[in-house]
Amino acid sequence: MISRITPVLGRLAGWIVAIAVVAGLQLVAPQAHAERIKDLGAFEGLRSNQLVGYGVVVGLAGTGDDSLDYATQGIKGVISRFGLTLPPGINPALKNAAAVMVTAELPAFAKPGQRLDVTVSALGKAKSLRGGTLVLTPLRGADGEIYGMAQGNLAVGGLGVSGADGSQLSVNVPSAGRIPSGASVERAVETGFDTSPALTFNLADADLTTALRVADAINLAFGDQRAKALDGVSIAVAAPQGAESRIMMMGLIENIEVRPADPPARVIVNARSGTVVINGSVRISPAAVSHGKLTVSVNEAPRVVQPAPFSRGETAVEQSSAISAAEERNPMFLFKGGASLADIVKAVNAVGASPSDLVEILGALKQAGAMKAELEVI
Structure with a gap:
């Protein structure tokens, strides 16, 4: 013992x-x-696994797919589960139903009987899923096997309203919704x-x-x-x-x-919004920078010239242009060796550089070999 x-x-x-x-x-x-x-x-x-299924939402207030072919086939499939068969050539009106795609995420260690949240999105011409109910829908994994079953009433955050004259008003996205705990796990995934x-x-x-x-x-x-x-x-x-x-x-x-390692020195530039992000690993070697702007303006002031009385001249437009040029006198600032992120920000703020100016300054420093960092434009 x-x-x-x-x-x-x-x-x-x-x-x-x-x-x-x-x-x-x-x-x-x-x-x-x-x-x-x-x-x-x-x-x-x-890791988690993605599940997807094709289903039908019923109970809509006239905002469904109408007579869309694959919605009609879906309704026929639902009806056939209960032993009913529609006569050939007869298609049900589907203004109160919609074909949808159902997605869910199966977390690691999920066991049969546990509940999952599902997202339901309209697949065709449905204008809104508000007030709808998802009919029993199998959820399959990448291997084609069924891992869950979804069903329930949708919670839709969007709103869509249309008038008889064709005017429409939409708030958020009414053609998608969620069903909290709307699916049950039917099969566990072996993690090994x-x-x-x-x-x-x-x-x-x-x-x-x-x-x-x-x-x-x-x-x-x-x-x-x-x-x-x-x-x-x-x-x-x-x-x-x-x-x-x-x-x-x-x-x-x-x-x-x-304590993770410090990230590589990197400067991220968003060309669309003008946002510039510099991480704390960026260092500047000794360098002197002067950045100025040259502004050229052309003012056009055309005037009408009248001919002398009793002359045979014609009224004409005389062009008058005034061209001027002005260059801002920005002081030069010096980066000492090993300048940090705080030093860069302080120097850029001192000269009043805009985000686009900052991009030009950083690009020039990299070209001069004074900045050892990756310059990434997104």
């Missing part, structure tokens, strides 16, 4: 030590910059996390330094070398057998705090 209890106590002691180390790391790590591992990425295989030889944690943003820091933090927390960075995204973690032990380990790993 004692020989059976000893391994269990040893395993329990190991987990207690790991929990204590994780708690110690959270207390020692710099809270201002550290982030939990669960906020940096996710374990491979533990409890049978795979090792677990793989994938970072949301690829970075070699961050991957190494995550692996080091996991090894430090558990006191061994179970984690190994495979590349800039994936960290392989040796895991014990059994779902219970793996879930406990994964929960501990997700709450370890790691």
